[in-house]
Amino acid sequence: MPNTSFSEIIQTRSGEPLHTCYFCQKCTAGCPVAYAMDYKPAQVVRLILLGRRDTLLRSNAPWLCVGCDTCGARCPNDIYLAPVMDVLKEMALEAGLAPAEKKVYALHQSFLDSIKLWGRTHELSMLMEYKLRAVDLFTDLDLGLRLMLKGKIALLPERVKDLERVRALYRRVGR
Ligand code: SF4
Ligand code: SF4
Numbered sequence: 001m002p003n004t005s006f007s008e009i010i011q012t013r014s015g016e017p018l019h020t021c022y023f024c025q026k027c028t029a030g031c032p033v034a035y036a037m038d039y040k041p042a043q044v045v046r047l048i049l050l051g052r053r054d055t056l057l058r059s060n061a062p063w064l065c066v067g068c069d070t071c072g073a074r075c076p077n078d079i080y081l082a083p084v085m086d087v088l089k090e091m092a093l094e095a096g097l098a099p100a101e102k103k104v105y106a107l108h109q110s111f112l113d114s115i116k117l118w119g120r121t122h123e124l125s126m127l128m129e130y131k132l133r134a135v136d137l138f139t140d141l142d143l144g145l146r147l148m149l150k151g152k153i154a155l156l157p158e159r160v161k162d163l164e165r166v167r168a169l170y171r172r173v174g175r
Contacts, residue, residue, distance in 0.1 A: 005051075006048065006051045006053045007019070007048050007049050007051060009091075010048050010084060010087050010088070013087045013090075014083040014084045014086070014087045015083060016079050016080055016081070016083055016084050017077065017078075017079060018045050018048055018049060018079060018084070019049065020077040020079065021042075021045045021046070021049070021077060021079060022076065022077065023042055023045070023046060024042075024076065025040075025042040026071075026074040026075060026076070027041040027042050027045075027070075027071035027072075027074060027075055027079070027081060028040040028041045028042040028043070028071075029074070030070045030071060030073075030074045031070060031071055032066065032068060032070065033064045033065065033066055036060075036064055037059075037060060037061040037064050038059050038060050038061060039055075039056070039059050039061045040061070041061070041065075041071050041081050044056065044059070044061050044062075044081065044084070044085075044088075045079070045081070045084075048084070053091075056088055057088065057091055057092040057095055057097055058092070058097060058100060059088070059100060060100040060101050061085065061088075062085040062086070062088040062089045062092070062100075063089060063099055063100050063101035063104045063105065064101060064104065065081065065082060065085035067082040067085075067086075068082075069082060102134070103134045103136065106130055106133035106134040107130050107134075109129075109133060110126045110127070110129040110130040110133060111126060112170075112175070113126075113129060114126040114129070115166065116166070116167060116170050116175070117157075118157045118158065118159050118160065118163070119159055119160030119162070119163045119166045120158070120160055122154065122157035122158070123153050123154070124148070124153050124154065124155060124157075125157060127144065
């Protein structure tokens with residue numbers, strides 16, 4: 001018997017018709033990061049329909065999803081899992097749980113801060129913020145320096161012209 005409240009909340013917030021899932025697992029077969037997930041994409045759908053809220057809010061699967069939409073392109077029922085994974089991440093944070101992949105969360109935060117500040121990403125300051133948030137100062141430092149020397153990472157940021165419109169979006173969601 002499905003737990004209607006949990007699965008209905010996820011379906012309403014994501015807009016994805018999970019109840020139509022056949023469990024054919026085509027989403028899992030095509031997902032580029034399924035190998036690293038504790039629960040594979042099709043299992044996530046099944047666990048939602050079974051109402052396994054606590055399991056899913058502690059799972060690393062939503063944090064590892066890269067939003068590539070391969071699952072939706074392969075699904076016979078047009079179920080796209082990126083919005084579902086987003087809802088699970090939001091619900092985990094709303095429940096006060098620590099993100100299952102702390103470095104992924106650190107990157108999300110740094111990305112959003114960069115967009116808020118400049119209206120676009122500025123890789124250098126974004127990555128510096130990420131390294132501080134993730135407490136990971138030295139990994140890939142040599143690679144970063146090489147990219148800078150080749151001019152692939154800009155030293156100075158550029159602001160978009162209408163930054164106020166970008167910031168209005170942030171205010172709408174209370175950031
Ligand atoms: S591809 Fe679609 S129908 Fe098949 S298991 Fe995944 S979500 Fe369900
Ligand atoms: S959107 Fe997420 S769940 Fe779907 S295939 Fe891409 S990484 Fe996997």
